[in-house]
Amino acid sequence: MTAIADNINDLSRQILAGNIGAGARAIRWLDDGDPRGADVLSLIFPHTGRAHLIGITGPPGAGKSSLTNTLITEQRRRGRRVGVIAIDPSSPFTGGAILGDRVRMAQHTVDPDVFIRSIGTRGQAGGLSRSSHDACLVLDAMNYDVIFVETVGVGQDEIDVVALAHTTLIIGVPGLGDEVQAVKAGLMEAGDIFVINKADRDGYDDTYRQFELMLHLRAESVSRNEIDKTASAWSPPLLRAVAKRAEGTVEIVDATDAHREYLQNSGHFVKRSSHREREQFICLLREAVVDEIMEGMDEDILNSILRREIDPYTAASHELARWRGNTTS
Amino acid sequence: MTAIADNINDLSRQILAGNIGAGARAIRWLDDGDPRGADVLSLIFPHTGRAHLIGITGPPGAGKSSLTNTLITEQRRRGRRVGVIAIDPSSPFTGGAILGDRVRMAQHTVDPDVFIRSIGTRGQAGGLSRSSHDACLVLDAMNYDVIFVETVGVGQDEIDVVALAHTTLIIGVPGLGDEVQAVKAGLMEAGDIFVINKADRDGYDDTYRQFELMLHLRAESVSRNEIDKTASAWSPPLLRAVAKRAEGTVEIVDATDAHREYLQNSGHFVKRSSHREREQFICLLREAVVDEIMEGMDEDILNSILRREIDPYTAASHELARWRGNTTS
Numbered sequence: 001m002t003a004i005a006d007n008i009n010d011l012s013r014q015i016l017a018g019n020i021g022a023g024a025r026a027i028r029w030l031d032d033g034d035p036r037g038a039d040v041l042s043l044i045f046p047h048t049g050r051a052h053l054i055g056i057t058g059p060p061g062a063g064k065s066s067l068t069n070t071l072i073t074e075q076r077r078r079g080r081r082v083g084v085i086a087i088d089p090s091s092p093f094t095g096g097a098i099l100g101d102r103v104r105m106a107q108h109t110v111d112p113d114v115f116i117r118s119i120g121t122r123g124q125a126g127g128l129s130r131s132s133h134d135a136c137l138v139l140d141a142m143n144y145d146v147i148f149v150e151t152v153g154v155g156q157d158e159i160d161v162v163a164l165a166h167t168t169l170i171i172g173v174p175g176l177g178d179e180v181q182a183v184k185a186g187l188m189e190a191g192d193i194f195v196i197n198k199a200d201r202d203g204y205d206d207t208y209r210q211f212e213l214m215l216h217l218r219a220e221s222v223s224r225n226e227i228d229k230t231a232s233a234w235s236p237p238l239l240r241a242v243a244k245r246a247e248g249t250v251e252i253v254d255a256t257d258a259h260r261e262y263l264q265n266s267g268h269f270v271k272r273s274s275h276r277e278r279e280q281f282i283c284l285l286r287e288a289v290v291d292e293i294m295e296g297m298d299e300d301i302l303n304s305i306l307r308r309e310i311d312p313y314t315a316a317s318h319e320l321a322r323w324r325g326n327t328t329s
Numbered sequence: 330m331t332a333i334a335d336n337i338n339d340l341s342r343q344i345l346a347g348n349i350g351a352g353a354r355a356i357r358w359l360d361d362g363d364p365r366g367a368d369v370l371s372l373i374f375p376h377t378g379r380a381h382l383i384g385i386t387g388p389p390g391a392g393k394s395s396l397t398n399t400l401i402t403e404q405r406r407r408g409r410r411v412g413v414i415a416i417d418p419s420s421p422f423t424g425g426a427i428l429g430d431r432v433r434m435a436q437h438t439v440d441p442d443v444f445i446r447s448i449g450t451r452g453q454a455g456g457l458s459r460s461s462h463d464a465c466l467v468l469d470a471m472n473y474d475v476i477f478v479e480t481v482g483v484g485q486d487e488i489d490v491v492a493l494a495h496t497t498l499i500i501g502v503p504g505l506g507d508e509v510q511a512v513k514a515g516l517m518e519a520g521d522i523f524v525i526n527k528a529d530r531d532g533y534d535d536t537y538r539q540f541e542l543m544l545h546l547r548a549e550s551v552s553r554n555e556i557d558k559t560a561s562a563w564s565p566p567l568l569r570a571v572a573k574r575a576e577g578t579v580e581i582v583d584a585t586d587a588h589r590e591y592l593q594n595s596g597h598f599v600k601r602s603s604h605r606e607r608e609q610f611i612c613l614l615r616e617a618v619v620d621e622i623m624e625g626m627d628e629d630i631l632n633s634i635l636r637r638e639i640d641p642y643t644a645a646s647h648e649l650a651r652w653r654g655n656t657t658s
Contacts, residue, residue: 038642045640060388274635281634282619284645289618290611292649305610306603311374313367316613320621 012043030134044141051140055162058171066243083139083147084116174203199240341372359463373470380469384491385479387500395572412468412476413445492519503532528569
């Protein structure tokens with residue numbers, strides 16, 4: 001077994017050769033904001049863009065982890081190397097992550113062709129997409145064919161993450177209240193494939209009809225607006241699954257394969273990747289600028305706000321002007 | 330009835346006099362990014378900081394709107410003027426808002442001393458806190474005594490919003506699955522008061538014990554870390570409610586009143602307000618800088634990223650340097 005390199009160039013070569021320890025180290029550096037992380041990323045970046053990123057989301061209790069587990073098994077059966085980014089919501093106050101039921105995926109941890117990483121949120125809006133994006137790039141460079149990004153929860157940040165995948169799976173479940181279905185409606189337009197899990201439960205037929213109706217309304221709104229005729233060429237399938245018995249798994253992987261093929265043939269595969277990189281770039285630029293501004297921040301202006309002598313809008317435009325002045329001199 | 334002023338000075342005066350049409354117009358301007366909104370805010374800002382902001386959150390299905398409704402009634406009974414900011418999660422793709430069950434609050438819409446505004450998210454991370462913060466300031470200037478900020482959903486963005494309130498209410502409900510309770514754990518540390526709603530339902534005792542345990546663990550972690558001894562002087566109560574029968578309402582309002590008093594006596598009332606203003610200032614500054622950078626953005630650098638010739642990290646630091654160079658010349 002090769003030792004994991006400390007040196008940027010060697011570590012990058014190890015990542016490109018698929019070394020798991022090297023990949024884990026790079027992800028940790030990126031997560032910690034260690035500048036070596038960005039250096040490694042710049043070396044491996046030209047070798048990324050090949051993996052099929054599949055986002056998986058849905059309300060709590062939908063059985064996303066169990067379903068992901070069966071999808072890994074089926075992807076492995078098709079001979080593909082699989083990466084998984086599992087996102088744990090963290091407390092914004094202590095940064096403590098909830099491990100949830102990642103253990104359900106434990107059977108795959110001995111498989112060298114399956115790589116599972118959990119990522120926390122660090123309590124920063126947008127932090128989730130940055131961390132998961134970085135981890136995706138590292139796994140992509142390690143030559144995983146398929147990368148699942150699984151999120152717990154239904155917040156905006158989680159929607160942003162899965163919406164940046166090539167293929168987005170929305171998981172529903174029978175028997176959740178009306179309000180939950182309503183929240184889920186916010187996810188409807190982000191979905192490429194819909195799955196009702198726990199389909200052996202009471203209420204399946206009702207949930208199926210609800211989803212059908214929502215998909216119908218969505219299709220109508222797309223054709224009425226005619227915003228993106230190419231995108232509407234994909235008609236999102238609605239599938240059933242019972243993850244604990246591995247029912248429906250083959251059909252779901254058939255559907256994600258079909259969607260990848262559709263994206264590749266229509267040129268949307270590269271387009272979605274590009275959109276993701278652009279978003280990441282803007283996010284990084286924003287962070288860098290804010291860090292710089294905060295470093296040189298005049299405590300007086302903060303104190304004036306706190307004494308309500310100046311409002312946040314006026315203060316922000318003053319500070320912007322001040323910063324411009326400083327960079328001029 | 331006075332006509333709503335178009336003029337900044339007159340409109341600000343109308344807001345300070347509590348004119349509802351004037352307040353609604355200012356909130357709309359701020360939401361739309363109309364510069365007149367910021368102008369109005371700078372005039373009314375010195376008159377804010379008095380209202381008690383109460384954040385209300387919890388998982389979908391917890392009955393937050395019904396509960397808020399009964400809290401409004403009780404606050405009115407105590408002679409207070411009440412503002413409500415109800416946050417609707419929007420689709421990141423069409424911007425369409427889910428109206429949910431705001432209608433349950435409809436009985437209060439004829440009461441001139443209750444002002445309810447719904448706010449969408451515009452699909453931007455952090456956009457939620459900006460919009461709701463602006464609306465809070467306007468309502469504060471309009472002299473509402475209590476402002477409820479109610480969010481649907483359990484995402485990071487929603488936690489950020491309620492965590493910036495003076496008093497944060499976390500609403501639980503019996504009978505949700507383990508995974509939902511796990512997600513909710515991320516909210517535990519943001520809560521000042523905990524309420525189990527729908528307490529007449531099966532599973533109430535189990536849920537009560539779960540909450541008790543989580544609060545116990547939280548108290549232990551606070552005393553172990555001894556991070557903020559003043560903050561730990563408040564021991565968060567765990568209350569029961571059946572909102573549809575208005576049960577538990579008086580106790581909840583007693584608790585929010587006690588928390589306000591605790592904050593005022595300990596100096597934390599002003600401290601929490603200050604923290605909120607500071608966050609808003611940084612958020613606005615970030616937006617302003619990014620807008621400016623995007624305006625002058627070199628399309629070449631974006632294209633290089635899309636061709637994978639340059640990674641997002643390197644591109645961000647190049648662009649930062651370029652912008653500095655531009656502001657120098």
